[in-house]
Amino acid sequence: MKLTKxxxxxxxxxxxxxxxxxxxxxxxxxxxxxxxxxxxGSKKLALIPGxxxxxxxxxxxCGAQAEAKKLGYExxxxxxxxxxxxxxxxxxxxxxxxxxxxxxxxPTDDTAMLAxxxxxxxxxxxxxxxxxxxKDTSVAASSVxxxxxxxxxxxxxxxxxxxxxxxxxxxxxxxxxGTSTTAARxxxxxxxxxxxxxxxxxxxxxxxxxxxxxxxxxxxxxSSTPDLIGIFATNLNTGEGAATGLRNAGKVGAVNLIGFxxxxxxxxxxxxxQYQALIAQDPASIGTQGVQxxxxxxxxxxxxxxxxxxxxxxxxxxxxxNSQYFYKQSC
Numbered sequence: 193m194k195l196t197k198x199x200x201x202x203x204x205x206x207x208x209x210x211x212x213x214x215x216x217x218x219x220x221x222x223x224x225x226x227x228x229x230x231x232x233g234s235k236k237l238a239l240i241p242g243x244x245x246x247x248x249x250x251x252x253x254c255g256a257q258a259e260a261k262k263l264g265y266e267x268x269x270x271x272x273x274x275x276x277x278x279x280x281x282x283x284x285x286x287x288x289x290x291x292x293x294x295x296x297x298x299p300t301d302d303t304a305m306l307a308x309x310x311x312x313x314x315x316x317x318x319x320x321x322x323x324x325x326x327k328d329t330s331v332a333a334s335s336v337x338x339x340x341x342x343x344x345x346x347x348x349x350x351x352x353x354x355x356x357x358x359x360x361x362x363x364x365x366x367x368x369x370g371t372s373t374t375a376a377r378x379x380x381x382x383x384x385x386x387x388x389x390x391x392x393x394x395x396x397x398x399x400x401x402x403x404x405x406x407x408x409x410x411x412x413x414x415s416s417t418p419d420l421i422g423i424f425a426t427n428l429n430t431g432e433g434a435a436t437g438l439r440n441a442g443k444v445g446a447v448n449l450i451g452f453x454x455x456x457x458x459x460x461x462x463x464x465x466q467y468q469a470l471i472a473q474d475p476a477s478i479g480t481q482g483v484q485x486x487x488x489x490x491x492x493x494x495x496x497x498x499x500x501x502x503x504x505x506x507x508x509x510x511x512x513x514n515s516q517y518f519y520k521q522s523c
Contacts, residue, residue, distance in 0.1 A: 238292040244271035247455040247519035254523035255479030277301040284308040294318040294486035318489040322482040334485035344380025352388040359390040360421025365430040367401040374426040406433025422448040435466040472517040474501040
């Protein structure tokens, strides 16, 4: 999911224990067993996704929790209320001097999260990045994510097919600067779009991961760019905001909207014509592979530094055949 590098100060969160969750609850980051993490070398794994209650991260957690149980480990999950580095830092710091054997984390900022994650590593925990990653590649034992640049490329190729030779302009909506995944998606899209002469990008605009800001960006683009033919939204919130902007302007279907991910709301939007295509990830696979790499690191077995999960372009015409890639709201 992806976010300027300056974050506003946030108030104190409820205790970390109040944020623990079991996957079966369907809400990432809410109350679970409350057990504290044991020192490195134990059977305790901790997962800190990018934000709570989001289908992508719920699906990732489901895959991770199932694999942890299979391998004889216990996984607890804590998630910030927003995709925010300050909030996520508090959760990482809450691991304290008694860290888990491994921390699986989706850094909400590729630079700001470096120091707190390093502190957990210094206390003996193995670090595995899931979904997003730090700029500093020396911290994590393994990083598991979608090939986000390829996802952006796939979105541009899909946009070209939807345009069917018609000329026009395309807007890219990103989330927050400093988010590794969405930045790669936007760049992959922009680079690939250059291979389609009839389509030209009007640039990347940031939404701060807020749907209302995405809607405002779309409204402004429709006003300033009469030949706007397509919008690529790099994550769920930007996609939902873009759909709102198009709906308010009476442009649903007239401007091709491609979203990233396949949450229940996005799938419904694809079904009813608000989206013309979705680029779906496989978050459960990311969670599964993340746990596999964490356990390998803990047990001194070979670890693969970088792993990727597949991406899939889904349109209304083939959505039933690709339903296995739709994200979950509960495990």
